[in-house]
Amino acid sequence: MNTELLGVGLIFLITLVLSIPLGRYMARLYSGERTFLDRILGPVERLFFRISGIDSRREMTWQEHLKALLTINxxxxxxxxxxxxxxxxxxWNPDGNPDMTADLAFNTAISFLVNCNLQHYSGETGVSYFSQIFCLNFLQFVSAGTGMAAAVIVFKAIRDRQTTQLxxxxxxxxxxxxxxxxxxxxxVATVLVFNGTPMNTRGKASYVTMQGDSVQVSQGPAAAMIAIKHIGTNGGGYFGVNSAHPLENPSYLTMIVELLAQTIIPLGMIFALGYYIRNRRFSYMVFGVxxxxxxxxxxxxxxxxxxGNPAIAQLGISQPSGAMEGKEVRFGSVAxxxxxxxxxxxSTGSVNSMHDSTMPLSGMAQLLSMMTNAFYGGCGVGILNFYVFIILAVFISGLMVGRTPEFMGKKVEGREMKIAMIVALLHPLLIMAGTAIASYLAANDVSMGWWYLNADGQPNTATAWLNNSGFHGFSEMLYEYTSSSANNGSGFEGLGDNNPFWNITTGICLxxxxxxxxxxxxxxxGLLGSKKYIPESAGTLRTDTGTFGIMVFAVIVILAALAFFPALALGPLAEYFS
Amino acid sequence: MKTHLLPALKLTILSIVFFSVIYPAMVWGIAQLSPTKGNVAWFEHKGKVVGAQLIGQSFTQDQYFQGRPSAAGYNAAASAGSNKGPTNADYLKDVQARIDTFLVHNPGVQKSQIPSDLVTASGSGLDPDISVQGALIQIPRIARIRRISEERLQQLVKEQTKTSPIGGVETVNVLALNAAL
Structure with missing residues (x-):
């Protein structure tokens, strides 16, 4: 067990060591400096822009940026x-999988478009190879790229003094x-194919086992998608059980690589910000919090x-490797x-064990990670979420010391604060409203009509979507909306979520x-960027210090974590104490 | 919005070509250099393919080492975990039943020796591995049925034990172990 703990410590250290140079590289890239891939990819990009009729040197205001972003999305x-x-x-549908229903397609399309990758289908039976590569794998690239581009707009607005051209x-x-x-x-894909992840065009293969059972094995172009699913913090797996599947994540080594893959860009973005705005202390503050x-x-x-599970300990067996329900032996409980x-x-949302089967306190930690939605975060959007908390902390600190709140030499005023509050409060609103509706339906066991039909086309009642009853059932519903609202995509997968009710409500939430x-x-x-720059003076509130870091942390705890306490008390906490 | 629509359409088409044709083709090309050439690594026994190296399969007969319970019934075209919560009463009954079954098939084993991985379902339903302890406690049963000495079997388990370089998790591949019998 101790070597396993050392193992995860080492994995975190390796991530850190890799993400700092990556951050420097990204800062150079977005500043328009020369980087090592210029010679190969420069001409390709220029060709893309020429054919598309885009002048890539034309600068945009923040409004134009958003128009371009929303249109292409x-x-x-x-x-x-x-x-x-x-x-x-x-x-390219060798397994002959059927079309998605409209509500499932809506949920899946939105979910991959927004970098969430909630999956209400199962990879082996729900999508064709064409869909995997030309739809899902494609969206995994461009949705991550969208998030990163949005972050760079903010980087540029912070760095350039008084400009509207971003x-x-x-x-x-x-x-x-x-x-x-x-x-x-x-x-990442190279590591995967050399460790046993398939990358071919064949449909299911079959064989007869040693014991004489006939078995079919799903395969296909998996490695390409699994690589971008982690690099782009998407999380949507090729196979149904995601990275718990032995072909999707064959060994402890590939698990390390997949963990590194999903962590380095979010961490790298933090350091890129510091290099980009030429204030590395600010990065250290963000990283520290x-x-x-x-x-x-x-x-x-x-x-x-x-x-381990105390209820299983009572049955009298030993749990030397911890709670193993829903986990794979090759990863162990610590990893x-x-x-x-x-x-x-x-906000990746890929899993290597089933979260529905984890202990109540772990389930609560997973929920809180998504509820705070401010630590590291997804490709680009992580730093955007954190930016909102910084603005709030600047404002509150400003009020506490009785001077006009400023961030990086720009006055934070009413308009910015209103936007920041709306963004910060939207997250709890979506989670609480969704969970309230679903748990009301389940508590009254309402007949759902068209919204939730069973296999024979008859209406189901709402409790049928729960895989576990009581407190844990409440957690399943809470988790689904939390995961949607955090654009995470993992789930307490016991929940019966492939029906119009869940597909549509979570789709809108997404x-x-x-x-x-x-x-x-x-x-x-953008608004701050266009304001007049006020040079730093003795009275300026510094935002790259530990003290300010503590302020930001306090704001996150008060605003994000405490808002969810009642819901957590009804779900995982109640289950823990029962 | 109108000014952006046409560029967005064209850029989308080009991106699809780049990220859905060229990128997968490059990965496919790299895969051709790997030992399995991008295919599933099959497991051969006595000249016949009997499974995949990485995918667990069902062993129910007493003459074989048994793997973990599977919520997918070891169906490698429909992976699944049980998704049972840790305090679910029905689930705990299932675990109890698995313990009782194991004790019937393995007389002489103390309940406290059974490691939890043998009676809990894996995440994928296709876990190819069990813990070392999970293999060792099945040895007396196999030894009795197959008339192989327990020392020999312990040696086999040792040979089939793999340790991850970082983290040190020890695993025994059930299919490889059974094939080595």
């Missing part, structure tokens, strides 16, 4: 809807995809998973607990929780 959504609802006759959206977007996501994905939060969430998860927190703070937290910070940064 709409195009991707329509493409995804088309592919998913027509996959049965489209090419770079070109298409330039930021395409470079994120070609210069960061693509090379890193190729490295996020790491403190991460460790506070990680500790209870590792502790309760290694202790599984570590993954479950990494994937929830980072749209709001993706685009408002992008529009809000970009708008704040």
């Amino acid at each position: 709409m195009v991707w959504f329509l493409w995804a809807m088309f592919v998913l609802t027509n996959q049965s006759w489209l090419p 770079g070109n959206f298409y330039d930021f977007f395409l470079k994120s995809c070609t210069r960061v996501l693509l090379p890193l994905s190729l490295i 996020m790491t403190l939060g991460f460790l506070l969430l990680l500790t209870p998860a590792i502790y309760s998973e290694t202790q 599984s607990a570590y993954w479950s927190i990494i994937t929830t703070v980072i 749209i709001f929780s993706r685009f408002i937290p992008i529009i809000g910070p970009v708008a704040i940064a």
Whole structure:
């Protein structure tokens, strides 16, 4: 057990060591400096821009950025809807999987578009190879690139004093995809194919086992998608059980690589910010606050998973490797607990163990990771979410010392504060409202009609979507909306979620929780960027200090964590104490 | 919005070509250099493919080492975990039943020796491995049925034990172990 603990410590250190140079590289890239892939990819990008009729050097205001971002996202959504609802006759469907229903396609298309990757289908039976590669794998690249581009707009607004010209959206977007996501994905995919993950075009294979059972094995172009799913912090797996599947995550070594893959860009973005705005102390402050939060969430998860399940201990057997329900032997309980927190703070949502079967306190830590939604975070959007908390902390600190709140030499005023509050309060609103509706329906066992039909086409009652009753059942519903609103994509997968009720309600939740937290910070940064620069003086509140870090942390705890306490008390806490 | 629509459409088409054709083709090309050439690594026994190295399969007969319970019934075309919560009463009954069954098939084993991985379902339903302890406590049963000495079997388990370099998790691949019998 101790070597396993050392193992995860080492994994975190390796992540850190890799993400600092990556951050420096990204800062150079977004500043338009020369980088090592210029010679190969430069011409490709220029060709793309020429054919598309885009002048990548034309700078945009924040409003134009958002128009470009939303327009191209709409195009991707329509493409995804088309592919998913027509996959049965489209090419490359060797297993003969059927079209998605409209509500499932809506949920899946939105979910991959917004970098969430909630999956209400199972990879082996729900999608064709064409859908996997041309729809889902494609969206995994571009949705991550969108998030990173949005973050760079904010970076630029912070750095450049008094300007409305914030770079070109298409330039930021395409470079994120070609210069960061693509090379890193190729490295990860290489490790995967050399360790046994399939990358072929064949349909299911079959064999007869040693004992004489006939078995079919799903395969296909898995490695390419699994690589970008982690690099882009998407999390949508190729196979149904995601990275718990032995072909999707064959060994402890590939698990380390997949963990590194999902962590380095979010961490790298923190350091990129420091290099980009030429204030590395600010990066250290952000990194410090996020790491403190991460460790506070990680500790209870590792502790309760290694202790094992007390209810199973009562049955009289031994649990030398901790709680093993829903876990794979090759990962063990420590690394599984570590993954479950990494994937929830980072909004990846890939899993290497089933979160539904983890101990109540671990489940609570996973939920809290997504509820705070401020530690590390997804590709680009992590830093945007954190930016909102910084603005709030600046305002509150300003009021406490009785002077006009300033951030990086710009006055934070009413308009920015209103936007920041809307973004910050949207997250609890979506989670609480969704959970309230679903648990009301379940508590009254309402007959759901068209919203939830069983296999024979008859209406189900609401409790049928629960896989576990009581407190844990409440947690299943709470988790689904939390995961949607945090754009995470993991689930307490026991929940019966492939029906119009869950597909549509979580789909709507996903749209709001993706685009408002992008529009809000970009708008704040744009508004601040155009204001007059006030040079630093003795009275300026410094934002790159430990004291300010503590302020930000306090704001996160008060605003994000405490808002959810009643819900957590009804779910995981009640289960823990029962 | 109109000014952005046409560029967005064109850029989307080009991106699809780049990330859905060229990128997967590159990964496929790299895979051709790997030992398995991008295919599932099959497991051969006595000249016949009897499974995949990485995918667990069902062993129910007493003459074989048994793997973990599977919520997917070891169906490698429909992976699944049980998703049972830790305090679910029905689930705990299932675990109790698995313990009782194990004790019937393995007389002489103390309940406290059974490691939890043998009576809890894996995440994927296809876990190819069990813990070392999980293999060792099945030895007396196999030895009796197959008339192989327990020392020889312990040696076999030792040979099939793999330790991860970082983290030190020890695993025994059930299929490889059974094939070595």
